[in-house]
Amino acid sequence: MEIKKNSTVVVGLSGGVDSSVSALLLKEQGYNVIGLFMRNWNDASVTLEDECPWVEDSNDALLIANALGIPFQVVDLSDTYKERIVDYMFDEYQKGRTPNPDVLCNREIKFDVFLDIALSLGADYVATGHYVQKSESIINEEKIYHLLAGKDKNKDQSYFLCQLNQYQLSKALFPIGHLEKSEVRKIAKENNLITAEKKDSQGLCFIGKVSLPEFLQQKLKSQKGKIVEIFSDFAPYHKEKPSFDSLEDELAYESENYQYEEWNGKVVGEHIGAHFFTKGQRKGLGVGGHKEPLFVIETDVEKNIVYVGEGSSHHGLFKHTLHINEQDAHFIREDLEMKIGESIEVMSRIRYRQELKKSTLYRTKSGYYLRFEQPISAITEGQFAACYIENELFFSGVIS
Secondary structure (H helix, E strand, O other): OOOOOOOEEEEEOOOOHHHHHHHHHHHHOOOEEEEEEEEOOOOHHHEOOOOOHHHHHHHHHHHHHHHHOOOEEEEEOHHHHHHHHHHHHHHHHHOOOOOOHHHHHHHHHHHHHHHHHHHHOOOOEEEOOOOEEEEEEEEOOEEEEEEEEOOOOOOOOHHHHOOOOHHHHHOEEOOOOOOOHHHHHHHHHHOOOOOOOOOOOOOEOOOEOEOHHHHHHOOOOOOOEEEEEOOOOOHHHHOOOOOOOOHHHHHHHHHOOOOOOHHHOEEEEEEOOHHHOOOOOOOOOOOOOOOOOEEEEEEEOOOOEEEEEEOOOOHHHEEEEEEEEEEEEEEOOHHHOOOOOOEEEEEEEOOOOOOOEEEEEEEEOOEEEEEEEEEEEOOOOOOEEEEEEOOEEEEEEEEO
């Protein structure tokens, strides 16, 4: 991308190596660079003991800004973060769904509130240390921005940006998307950046190391309930697929969850609240006496029951098809929006780091269906499905 003379870019300095090298590269490319640290959380009671990550991270971000000779400030977005991300998380878990706060943080905070702050400071762009790439082209006399996977396939973070729109992409720069992680650390070392060896953050987006169960228990009440094991001879697993009058009816059938009742299986343990568990979860069940690990195959928050199955190949974990409601579907590429009855072959994933899988996206009267060539494990309501054509992410939606 051609740099405008004296273009100003605000970098979200997180105190990590990726954003540090992003700021360095932008400065070398001739941008006027400003460093901003986002303080998104004030409640230390739900971070892991003996850590106050945002203080340490903001100090590191300040030291990087000083080393690079760029202006720096801290912006407190904790009220907005609580309202748009944390409250949404609690609400989704309460309903028995599993949200993705990192996807929301990018859509609602980094490329919305943070972007507005950057523009108010006179910036032309915002930049982050995401391992993604961006390109642009002219299609039907209109400039189109493309969100592309990062070069480092082990670090590709395009999934986390699956809800961005054309305007947000037009203002975004991703300086390290064309690099491998090892190259980023090498650049940091060669330039004596203090973050060169710093470990990657594992916590919630820009909060730090938060204990999720403790975090959820701040608002969601614990309530003892039964863990019920469903066995492989459960009759609906072996039911013959009926014939259908239409493709839409068939897709709807395939996307339905199995319906379980307590009497379908055996009570094998006790939990502290069905809303603390998610499909595919293996840890935290505390049930022994099995050859293979137990996995959560369904939760019923109304009756407060967690249903489990033994082994990672348990039939209850797998489905071919998922559904996305019309209002929860999002095209990054508006020129690729589909009409009812249309379908397109894509590569898809339903969680970060999952290998891309062959699938077909269908537009129907009742929204969108994504059908995978092979059954997928732990399709989870509230998570985002993301669809790619080659290495471009063009569509995403909340699994319903």
